[in-house]
Amino acid sequence: MRTEFLEALERASKPEELTKDDLTVLISADKEESAELFRLADQVRSRVMGDEVHLRGVIEFSNYCRKNCLYCGLRRDNSALLRYRMKPDEIIEGARRAAGLGCRTVVLQSGEDGFYSAQMLAEVVFRIKKELDVAVTLSVGDRSREEYALFKEAGADRYLLKHETCDAKLFAELRPGTSLKGRLKRLRWLRELGYQVGSGNMVGLPGQTAETLAGDIILMREMEVEMAGIGPFIPNKQTPLGSCKGGTLEMTLKTLAAARLALPCVHLPATTAVATIHPSGRVKALQCGANVIMPNITPLKYRESYLIYPDKIGLNDTPEESYSRVVNTVLSAGRSISRGYGHSLKYERKCAGI
Numbered sequence: 001m002r003t004e005f006l007e008a009l010e011r012a013s014k015p016e017e018l019t020k021d022d023l024t025v026l027i028s029a030d031k032e033e034s035a036e037l038f039r040l041a042d043q044v045r046s047r048v049m050g051d052e053v054h055l056r057g058v059i060e061f062s063n064y065c066r067k068n069c070l071y072c073g074l075r076r077d078n079s080a081l082l083r084y085r086m087k088p089d090e091i092i093e094g095a096r097r098a099a100g101l102g103c104r105t106v107v108l109q110s111g112e113d114g115f116y117s118a119q120m121l122a123e124v125v126f127r128i129k130k131e132l133d134v135a136v137t138l139s140v141g142d143r144s145r146e147e148y149a150l151f152k153e154a155g156a157d158r159y160l161l162k163h164e165t166c167d168a169k170l171f172a173e174l175r176p177g178t179s180l181k182g183r184l185k186r187l188r189w190l191r192e193l194g195y196q197v198g199s200g201n202m203v204g205l206p207g208q209t210a211e212t213l214a215g216d217i218i219l220m221r222e223m224e225v226e227m228a229g230i231g232p233f234i235p236n237k238q239t240p241l242g243s244c245k246g247g248t249l250e251m252t253l254k255t256l257a258a259a260r261l262a263l264p265c266v267h268l269p270a271t272t273a274v275a276t277i278h279p280s281g282r283v284k285a286l287q288c289g290a291n292v293i294m295p296n297i298t299p300l301k302y303r304e305s306y307l308i309y310p311d312k313i314g315l316n317d318t319p320e321e322s323y324s325r326v327v328n329t330v331l332s333a334g335r336s337i338s339r340g341y342g343h344s345l346k347y348e349r350k351c352a353g354i
């Protein structure tokens, strides 16, 4: 094993001291080094976050999007996609189903769909929070500060807005008409408004290097995020990046493990994307630092149309089937299901007055 790799691993005992160079070295691990990296990340996850896995039920309530991100199947110019929108009552019914299955968090996700006014979404959040004993995460993209404030007042607990890549030039190319600066500004607003904030990045974007991925982790440490969604980029033929290579399982796991070392108390999901590129992707991610899974609770009739990338797993599963598959995955990894909300550790300590 390289000396610089062993030195970086040693520095991981003080996560705040891990530098971008250290993380680059970790992410560039060879096979033998990777085994060591994964072992340490799993140890840190177990010690800091425990062995329980939090299940967050995702309802993909609209696939309309005004944006045109080069990597995403929901992009405005993808005319091959059948578009749908769920009505507020349908979204609330979906949340009931998720809660009934045992999810203590409901994630409402969509393309950037102006059809849903802030008032409309705030009302959905308010009704869910009033009726069900769940935390609510929103993931509806770029909105104004006032709109984020309205969702928060209605009871939203968390917001997921991935920064996607820390490379500002690449970000601007991949998300036409937007900037990394604008995305980070929104993440700061969300923090100021009192949300538990989730960000994250894709692994394997064209032009990305191990150094970029290390930069993604450093950025999330600087932004003090509470959740980091790190998953592989999967090329979609119906987008301009259709012929790109995409992220590998190996690179995704190394980035995830390095993130666990640098961000020990952050929630890290074993993503649907990692499960899509490899049949054991989620189990492997759970063994490399992950402690969250997001079962898909979207009604069956809409699933095929929320096609961000091809061959997404579970397209023919009912919410009940998705949930039980995820439970089996967790148990097969030797872990247990959390029955708590899975708030951020920072938030729980604040509530306990620590």
Ligand code: SAM
Residues within 6 Å of the ligand: 071, 072, 073, 074, 109, 110, 111, 112, 139, 140, 141, 142, 160, 161, 162, 164, 201, 202, 231, 232, 233, 234, 235, 236, 273, 308, 309
């Ligand atoms: N519209 C919102 C946004 O962009 O923040 C939320 C929905 S968007 C579909 C959710 C996530 O999908 C994005 O943050 C992005 O990381 C991921 N995504 C989009 N296209 C992808 C692809 N081809 N491969 C992997 N992940 C992808």
Ligand code: SF4
Residues within 6 Å of the ligand: 065, 066, 067, 068, 069, 072, 073, 074, 075, 076, 110, 111, 112, 141
């Ligand atoms: Fe729209 Fe989000 Fe897809 Fe970009 S990533 S096209 S904003 S759904």
